[in-house]
Amino acid sequence: MPPRSSLKLALALCAALLWAPQSAFALLNIDGTRNQVFVFGKLTIGYDSNIFSAAGGSGDTLYSAQAGLELKRRAGIISVNARAVIDRQEFQKNKTQSAWNPTFYLELNKTTGRTTGAFTVNAYRSSRADSAVNLRTQTWNFPLGLNVKYPVNDNFYITSTSGYLRRSYTDNTTLLNYTDYSEGIDLLYVYTSKTDLSLSYRIRVGNTTLDTSTDQSLMIGLVNQIIPKINGSLRAGVQRRSIDSTGDTFTQWTLSADLGWAVTRKFNLQAIAARDFSTTAVGGSVDTLSAQLRAAYDFNRKYQANGGLGYGRNKFLDGTTRGRRDDFFSWDVGLSATWSEHLHVGISYNYLHNWSSISFSDFERTGYSIDISSRY
Secondary structure: OOHHHHHHHHHHHHHHHHOOOOOOOOOEEEOOOOEEEEEEEEEEEEEEOOOOOOOOOOOEEEEEEEEEEEEEEOOOOEEEEEEEEEEEEEEOOOHHHOEEOOEEEEEEEEOOOOOEEEEEEEEEEEEEEEOOOOEEEEEEEEEEEEEEEEEOOOOEEEEEEEEEEEEEEOOOOOOOOEEEEEEEEEEEEEOOOOEEEEEEEEEEEEEOOOOEEEEEEEEEEEEEEEEOOEEEEEEEEEEEEEEOOOOOEEEEEEEEEEEEEEOOOOEEEEEEEEEEEEEOOOOOEEEEEEEEEEEEEEOOOOEEEEEEEEEEEEEEOOHHHOOOEEEEEEEEEEEEEEEEOOEEEEEEEEEEEEEEOOHHHOEEEEEEEEEEEEEO
């Protein structure tokens, strides 16, 4: 099917969802609310001034149409959430960057009994600008996850987070496919009725066709209420990465923070910060640091405004880009209107400036978008 015909088909499917009669909360209810089926759609038009995230990169107008089906089952001790989404992205000038990006997701969740947890299976295709290699990449991604919580006694409980990720590049033979396996163990102590203390250990083994890296971290922190009115999680500690082929090791402090503050009933703030190691599409190790402050204000039940400020720093530790450093600043603002679950409209604007020690990676990027979405 030609790309333009494919886009028209996706647009037609989304339009049918957006303008269908608003009659039921779920498209289909079986056994009351135990089994529910939903359909949803989204139309987006936007502009990106630098679609490759590179110095002198070109801009383009982007059209996107998305349609999906969701199943929720709440019968028995295992609840099920399943979702299938088809998404079409169409560029006005850079036709070769247009893509189909489907997503498939399954979650099995156990919330009763002594041991609780969730198992997730995901498969999705992604098309995006990668600022570490300064080009657009298209990948198939296959993440698996298993989260388990076990209460030892009234004061202690243990959580386990196991993960697997397979990332395959579909459009560029010079980029390296990536696989990682991770395991995280948290021992938590109920310090007060509102605050838990945590001791965390994580190991992650990442493989490319060229090398293997092993990350290990040990952190302490607070979970739930951090201080009065501030809730979330705050962990800090030390992390080490070892590279098999060269024997190199890199040690740094590490951080994971996600804090929320309900300033008033209408105004909320969120602060997110992280420091970690990452692996680029060409196999290099990067010391990543990022922080973001977000705000949301509800004018009423229908209208909302949101915005954010962000800063980040990436140090490239080895490989062909050893010694490179990027610093970036970003901000965004958006407005949205929700008339019901069946009709949501949003408009947003974003800006990013990346300063790099390599001239080709020094760039600015702005964008805006308007989207309409619906769910039945």
